Amino acid sequence: MTWIYHNGEFKSRDTIHVDIEDRGYQFGDGIYEVFRIYDQQLFEVDAHLQRLERSANEIKMHLPVSRDTLARDMHELVQRNDILNGIVYLQVTRGVAARYHGFPSSDVPTQMVAYVKNMPRPTEDMQQGVNAILIDDSRWLRCDIKSLNLLGNVLAKQTASEHGAFEAIQHRDGTVTEGSSSNVFMIQNGKVYTHPATNLILNGITRLKVLKLCQQLQLEVYEKSFSTEEILDADEVFITSTTSEIMPIKRVNDQDIGPGIPGPLTVKLQEAFEKEIQAV
Structure with a gap:
């Protein structure tokens, strides 16, 4: 039963x-x-x-x-x-x-x-990386509330699916906010960036865990917004969520991120996250 x-x-x-x-x-x-x-x-x-x-x-x-x-x-x-x-x-x-x-x-x-x-862990996707697209963020202005009003997220995820992508990375006037069901991180020159926890994003639990892991690994991390141009030029990009954990983004809008494979710092964070899971 x-x-x-x-x-x-x-x-x-x-x-x-x-x-x-x-x-x-x-x-x-x-x-x-x-x-x-x-x-x-x-x-x-x-x-x-x-x-x-x-x-x-x-x-x-x-x-x-x-x-x-x-x-x-x-x-x-x-x-x-x-x-x-x-x-x-x-x-x-x-x-x-x-x-x-x-x-x-x-x-x-x-x-x-x-x-x-x-729900099995998405291990294969986490090892190989997935694709994403950029779309306008047309949701309401209280994305920090985990409410049942998810139509905007649903439409964004459907758009990603129709383009053969795993996730839709949303932006407001060129400023990246978050994915349809994830938070977004960018790595440039060894530094980790993610949008600050304002009303424009949901402060994800995995996001918070990754911020702590960055500190433990002595990685420079900045809760600072970045643009769509910057994400396309990033060394590494990954998204985080409860179900996707730390998911590398290897391509955005048909453009490779770095060499088009999961980057070394993303993999390092995945390994640290794995230890957290095993310690539960």
């Missing part, structure tokens, strides 16, 4: 139903997190839950349980489903209420659901 976490209880999948007036369904009025599972252990669970709490605060929504309780319940969900390597998807919406743009009354309970999914 597949177990689902629903409003604090563990239930079988076929008993879970979404109400047509759930505000997540009608408005995208909710937030979510995706946790990586390595050897049945959740990776960076505290960081994910801190970000979930921040997202909730930013949209003026109260989480129904504490971070400690959620961490315990997510671990139990993994164990109940006997998932070795995969993800946990956790979503919270503002609840079920008659359709009205304003918030429902405070006595309407939030709706929380989580499920697990087998």
